[in-house]
Amino acid sequence: MLKLTNFSVQDILQNINVQFDEGKTYVIMGKNGVGKSTLIHSIMGRPDLETEGSIEFLDQDISELSVDERARLGIFVSFQTPVSIPGLSNFQFIKQSLDIKMPEMKAKLDNFKTLSSQMNLPADWDKRNLNTDASGGEKKKNELIQLLMLDKKFAMLDEPDSGLDVDGIKTLVEQLNNWKNKNNTLVVVTHYEQLIQGLNPDAVIVLQKDTVKVGDKSLAEQIFNNGFDNV
Amino acid sequence: MSIENLDNKSYKEGFNTEVEVDSLPPGLTEQTVKQISQIKNEPNWLTEFRLKSFKRWKEMSEPDWAELNFPNIDYQALSYYSAPKYRSKDDIPQEILDTFEKLGVPLHERDALLGIEKDSKVIPTVAVDAVFDSVSIATTFKAELEKHGIIFCSISEAVQQHPELVKQYLGSVVPYTDNYFACLNSAVFTDGTFCYIPKGVRCPMELNTYFRINARNTGQFERTLIIADDDSYVSYLEGCTAPAYDENTLHAAVVELVAHDRAEIKYSTVQNWYPGDENGVGGVYNFVTKRARCQGVNSKVSWTQVETGSAVTWKYPSCVLKGEGSVGEFYSVAVTKGKQQADTGTKMIHLGKNTKSTIISKGISFGDSTNTYRGMVKVNPGAHNARNYTKCDSLMLQDSRALTIPYVTCENNSAILEHEASAGKISEEQMYYLQSRGLTEDDAMNCVVNGFCKDVFQKLPLEFAAEANKLLGVTLEGAVG
Numbered sequence: 044m045l046k047l048t049n050f051s052v053q054d055i056l057q058n059i060n061v062q063f064d065e066g067k068t069y070v071i072m073g074k075n076g077v078g079k080s081t082l083i084h085s086i087m088g089r090p091d092l093e094t095e096g097s098i099e100f101l102d103q104d105i106s107e108l109s110v111d112e113r114a115r116l117g118i119f120v121s122f123q124t125p126v127s128i129p130g131l132s133n134f135q136f137i138k139q140s141l142d143i144k145m146p147e148m149k150a151k152l153d154n155f156k157t158l159s160s161q162m163n164l165p166a167d168w169d170k171r172n173l174n175t176d177a178s179g180g181e182k183k184k185n186e187l188i189q190l191l192m193l194d195k196k197f198a199m200l201d202e203p204d205s206g207l208d209v210d211g212i213k214t215l216v217e218q219l220n221n222w223k224n225k226n227n228t229l230v231v232v233t234h235y236e237q238l239i240q241g242l243n244p245d246a247v248i249v250l251q252k253d254t255v256k257v258g259d260k261s262l263a264e265q266i267f268n269n270g271f272d273n274v
Numbered sequence: 275m276s277i278e279n280l281d282n283k284s285y286k287e288g289f290n291t292e293v294e295v296d297s298l299p300p301g302l303t304e305q306t307v308k309q310i311s312q313i314k315n316e317p318n319w320l321t322e323f324r325l326k327s328f329k330r331w332k333e334m335s336e337p338d339w340a341e342l343n344f345p346n347i348d349y350q351a352l353s354y355y356s357a358p359k360y361r362s363k364d365d366i367p368q369e370i371l372d373t374f375e376k377l378g379v380p381l382h383e384r385d386a387l388l389g390i391e392k393d394s395k396v397i398p399t400v401a402v403d404a405v406f407d408s409v410s411i412a413t414t415f416k417a418e419l420e421k422h423g424i425i426f427c428s429i430s431e432a433v434q435q436h437p438e439l440v441k442q443y444l445g446s447v448v449p450y451t452d453n454y455f456a457c458l459n460s461a462v463f464t465d466g467t468f469c470y471i472p473k474g475v476r477c478p479m480e481l482n483t484y485f486r487i488n489a490r491n492t493g494q495f496e497r498t499l500i501i502a503d504d505d506s507y508v509s510y511l512e513g514c515t516a517p518a519y520d521e522n523t524l525h526a527a528v529v530e531l532v533a534h535d536r537a538e539i540k541y542s543t544v545q546n547w548y549p550g551d552e553n554g555v556g557g558v559y560n561f562v563t564k565r566a567r568c569q570g571v572n573s574k575v576s577w578t579q580v581e582t583g584s585a586v587t588w589k590y591p592s593c594v595l596k597g598e599g600s601v602g603e604f605y606s607v608a609v610t611k612g613k614q615q616a617d618t619g620t621k622m623i624h625l626g627k628n629t630k631s632t633i634i635s636k637g638i639s640f641g642d643s644t645n646t647y648r649g650m651v652k653v654n655p656g657a658h659n660a661r662n663y664t665k666c667d668s669l670m671l672q673d674s675r676a677l678t679i680p681y682v683t684c685e686n687n688s689a690i691l692e693h694e695a696s697a698g699k700i701s702e703e704q705m706y707y708l709q710s711r712g713l714t715e716d717d718a719m720n721c722v723v724n725g726f727c728k729d730v731f732q733k734l735p736l737e738f739a740a741e742a743n744k745l746l747g748v749t750l751e752g753a754v755g
Binding site: 087089090091109110111114115119120122125126128129130131136139140172173189193 | 701702703704706707708709710711712713714715717718721722724725726727728729
């Protein structure tokens, strides 16, 4: 699905080689500040991150594509701290992103309301301003709703657990496992043991400045027991 | 896409209409004023009003305190009257009807609707008065409105049919001495809208005047007068466009509103006068005096404006809150780009007890433009418990100038005045977030700007909120980069 070859981002990450396959779930771990968010956002194509090396999505070189072009190809990122956009409501945002036309409007709105109620969000969540006056956890839930409603192939979630309470985590795990299928790929940056267990990843990737270490779930256990320095 | 790509082609109302006109030669003398009055067959008191104003105007000088920079206007080089030639209202030249059709303003078809008896369950929602240059061309649904006792017609017609009303109110809110441009208008105004809502009547449809400037080198001096008697309600909207000419066109209108006891007037403007080209050549000078007197107890006037056009915009729709418990509101989105300049805002004058005013002003500027909000909140000694809430936000795209100049005078210490302001740019972070969901750069910007303007757009009548949204989208095209 997505392949990075000798991929570098400014002086933060050097020569990273990693491949993400269809139908699989990956967990990315790494020391604070090593560049996990940077990696994710450079895959998304954030304009201020200069990259070198090759990045291929569905066998296509996407290094020259803009953020919105990559999004339309099916790449999604869930932000660690989603930005607020006053005056734009949560549902309106989905409406714009999906370009929903009138005939489907009611069905989509109902879908939105069902999802937000499943996540214990307030009843008027569809009308609330995007990420404005919302708690950290609420913003994360909003990101999840977007993932579930937008039709994406390659989803990268940046610490989706932060700010969520125990029930929130449970719902997150349920919804993500539901979303996974043999045609999409899920990549989650997290340090939360419960989440890693619940997602049952196919591979755990430990990101370092100039290399990646790949292993299975036991690699995560190893880190929890002994820390990063013994990887 | 860069700002340099903007040109006349993107102002789709920039076409002009070839039609035969009656017009006065350029120049302004006492004779010109008399001629205008004569052409319109006006009663003596009105001719006197004009002459008095003209005399005073000659003694005044153009104000220069605004944050505006424009070449001197040669008042003798303009023609003060230009009207399309036709015999009777049934004989309107097709070209003019076509113009309004092209601009999306429904006229003739709606008139035809009224004539079909069996279709009486078609309830009209908008009545239109169309003004082409100096003359009101057609007013739809007058008969329907008359059934409610509502008068909605051109000012010229009102002078003939309802002179007592016009005489009572003309100049009562904006005296001819008020300012240079209002004084000029009082001398040479040609047409505009007159509206009277009788006691207890809630106007059943939106009243809409559409102003179209067509002739070159003319001044446009509309005069609008709306009176809402006790316990009445009316919602009125004006739309404005003009062709893309190289010369500047002066538009100096006066709008007076009077609201009696418990009456409410909603006045909305969507202005898209030709803004001039990217070098600042041509464009309309929009110098307008708009004022409401909230005369009655618990009366209310709301001004809502979306200003995207004009080379230079200079206007302060205001409310004089005289009646006890009266309410004044001002909601504005003003966009400037290219070489446009705007110095606009409002004045809320609190005179009576328990009066309330709300001001929400959104300024968006980009390119070399200058966007100034100038607002006054004045609380007089007798205005016990006055309340004001003011919020001015500026959004600057690229390098542009935005200024906020609030004047606050409070002479009664039971008043509470709140003022909030913000100035900023569209953040990269917001753009990135929106684009990461597949929105293009232009769509992402539209989202942020629409969100920014939402508080104001919500105040527009429903049909026009959508239009305003579209207009904003077109105006912002190419603003990124």
